[in-house]
Amino acid sequence: MQRLDAQILAEVRSLLERRWIDLTQLRLGTTNGVVYVEGMLRPRLEARDEGAGQGLRERIKREIESIAGVREVVLAALAPGEGKESWRSVPRPH
Amino acid sequence: MAKRSEAALTRPRVQLVLDVVREAERTLTASLAAHPDYSDYLNLLGMVQLERGQTAPAIESFSTALERNPRYRAARSNLGHAYLRLGCYAEALDAFERCVQVDPFEPRNRLDVSAWHTARGEHDLAAAALEGPKDAEMAPPVLHRLALVMLDLGRLDDAARAFHQARQRSAAYTELYRERRLFASDPMSREAAEALRAELEMNHNRDEILTFYGNLYARYGLALEARKAYAEARRVYPDEAGFYLSLAHLATTAGSSDEALDCLARAVEADPRDPRARIALGFEYSREGQVEEAVAQFEVAAKLRPSYPDVHFNLGLLYCADERFDEAVRELRHAIQLNPGYRPARNQLAYALRRLGEDAQALDEYRRTISSGLRSSDIYLNAGILHLSLGQVDAAIEALKAAVEANPRDPLPCYHLGLAYQRRGQRRRARASWRRFLELAREFDSMGRGLASSLGQGT
Numbered sequence: 001m002q003r004l005d006a007q008i009l010a011e012v013r014s015l016l017e018r019r020w021i022d023l024t025q026l027r028l029g030t031t032n033g034v035v036y037v038e039g040m041l042r043p044r045l046e047a048r049d050e051g052a053g054q055g056l057r058e059r060i061k062r063e064i065e066s067i068a069g070v071r072e073v074v075l076a077a078l079a080p081g082e083g084k085e086s087w088r089s090v091p092r093p094h
Numbered sequence: 095m096a097k098r099s100e101a102a103l104t105r106p107r108v109q110l111v112l113d114v115v116r117e118a119e120r121t122l123t124a125s126l127a128a129h130p131d132y133s134d135y136l137n138l139l140g141m142v143q144l145e146r147g148q149t150a151p152a153i154e155s156f157s158t159a160l161e162r163n164p165r166y167r168a169a170r171s172n173l174g175h176a177y178l179r180l181g182c183y184a185e186a187l188d189a190f191e192r193c194v195q196v197d198p199f200e201p202r203n204r205l206d207v208s209a210w211h212t213a214r215g216e217h218d219l220a221a222a223a224l225e226g227p228k229d230a231e232m233a234p235p236v237l238h239r240l241a242l243v244m245l246d247l248g249r250l251d252d253a254a255r256a257f258h259q260a261r262q263r264s265a266a267y268t269e270l271y272r273e274r275r276l277f278a279s280d281p282m283s284r285e286a287a288e289a290l291r292a293e294l295e296m297n298h299n300r301d302e303i304l305t306f307y308g309n310l311y312a313r314y315g316l317a318l319e320a321r322k323a324y325a326e327a328r329r330v331y332p333d334e335a336g337f338y339l340s341l342a343h344l345a346t347t348a349g350s351s352d353e354a355l356d357c358l359a360r361a362v363e364a365d366p367r368d369p370r371a372r373i374a375l376g377f378e379y380s381r382e383g384q385v386e387e388a389v390a391q392f393e394v395a396a397k398l399r400p401s402y403p404d405v406h407f408n409l410g411l412l413y414c415a416d417e418r419f420d421e422a423v424r425e426l427r428h429a430i431q432l433n434p435g436y437r438p439a440r441n442q443l444a445y446a447l448r449r450l451g452e453d454a455q456a457l458d459e460y461r462r463t464i465s466s467g468l469r470s471s472d473i474y475l476n477a478g479i480l481h482l483s484l485g486q487v488d489a490a491i492e493a494l495k496a497a498v499e500a501n502p503r504d505p506l507p508c509y510h511l512g513l514a515y516q517r518r519g520q521r522r523r524a525r526a527s528w529r530r531f532l533e534l535a536r537e538f539d540s541m542g543r544g545l546a547s548s549l550g551q552g553t
Contacts, residue, residue, distance in 0.1 A: 005414070005415065006385065006411050006415040007380060007381060007382075009380070010377045010378070010381035014346060014377070014381055017346055017347070018346060018347050020347075027436065027438060029411075029437075029439065029441060029442060030411070031441050031442050031445050032445065032472045033472075034470050034471075036441070038468075042129070044309065045121055045309060045313050071504075072504075074469070076468070
């Protein structure tokens with residue numbers, strides 16, 4: 001499982017990089033297949049078609065959930081336009 | 095057939111054309127509306143304004159960036175160049191001298207002061223400004239600039255020597271001089287050298303905005319234009335590792351992991367002391383499951399940047415993957431020492447301690463993780479299991495109930511909650527938990543069959 005954790009974390013980073021998310025604003029972790037994302041979910045470049053706020057967060061969450069080996073996503077990152085930080089556990093449906 | 099070919103040639107083609115300067119301004123303005131405090135956006139916007147000849151607004155952008163972050167060296171340097179453009183020499187010099195105070199060893203500072211003297215026609219002083227500490231090796235961009243200043247002074251031999259040294263130390267200058275046929279004749283083509291002098295970009299910080307343009311092109315899928323912009327940035331100020339990192343990112347966004355890996359390897363080769371390249375290559379190896387290679391990169395990165403908590407965290411994660419838990423604990427503790435609020439690192443530390451059999455310490459770290467606000471079914475489950483192993487049955491039940499609540503679809507907390515109820519002598523609750531486990535745990539067939547059998551016997 002742990003070998004997979006390091007792989008999962010690298011995969012999550014790669015996904016966020018492909019989606020032009022600013023990784024310098026995030027702290028990521030993966031333990032036992034559970035992905036933790038905290039910080040600010042800020043796009044590196046605001047494109048015209050960029051979803052903001054909850055939409056961006058939900059999209060990123062779904063994409064992380066689809067990575068092989070991910071059991072659960074704990075998304076505590078704020079997206080642009082969102083207010084106070086809130087920790088939410090988002091279980092992956094079995 | 096011929097007619098069809100002709101028609102194909104004359105048919106209007108759809109082509110995406112991006113006015114990158116305008117798009118950069120729009121993007122940065124939108125970003126600043128969302129994040130008015132981000133000084134990096136202000137600095138980039140100022141550079142775009144300089145590109146558009148809007149010097150006064152640019153000065154305002156750089157000044158605001160510096161209000162937000164007075165130690166922002168690049169914004170201070172850009173402010174100096176904006177003043178220089180207006181002929182405000184005193185203000186420009188003040189900005190450049192402050193850059194030295196922020197980072198005395200940054201080679202770009204010498205380019206700034208040299209550019210200031212060049213703008214005033216003080217070529218001797220422009221050359222002197224490029225000299226660094228005694229016996230220190232000059233960075234290639236400084237050597238390139240020195241060569242051009244030597245041309246200003248009419249010292250062709252010295253110019254050739256400096257060009258030659260820049261070429262020896264930088265692949266970017268090797269390519270540039272070859273392309274311009276600088277050394278096609280012996281000892282040096284004066285015409286080629288003068289052409290390079292005419293093209294000189296006095297503001298060496300322009301590589302940052304060119305890289306930003308490259309990213310914008312890449313964002314819109316215009317890979318060719320992106321590559322051109324990155325190459326132009328490299329010409330303005332060769333940062334070999336940065337150049338290959340940009341290309342690696344371009345390859346990653348295009349889904350070409352082999353090309354990305356190749357670019358990252360070239361970034362490390364170009365500058366083995368660049369931690370960004372080491373970290374990026376480490377992640378790429380990690381993604382491929384090449385743990386040993388990833389560990390090697392992160393170990394070097396940790397030596398290069400011992401104060402980066404992320405590097406220690408990822409090294410700890412990789413040591414866990416390699417079952418080197420003692421080393422993992424050391425690195426994870428280091429990450430937390432550097433950043434006590436690093437919650438994923440504390441969670442991973444708890445995991446590594448548990449694997450070492452240090453149950454009490456592991457439980458302590460899980461408790462701290464939970465009280466810091468990082469919670470998941472997995473964290474509660476592990477805390478519950480440890481409570482149970484330490485004979486703290488009530489606490490175990492509380493934690494395991496929280497695990498079930500956090501992820502009601504996960505069978506494992508139900509299983510362990512059943513064990514905890516059994517330890518407390520609450521058989522009915524234990525059976526209910528295990529039934530729930532069986533409902534959820536079809537994939538755990540072997541474990542489930544054994545349990546079903548014992549339930550059937552009235553356990």
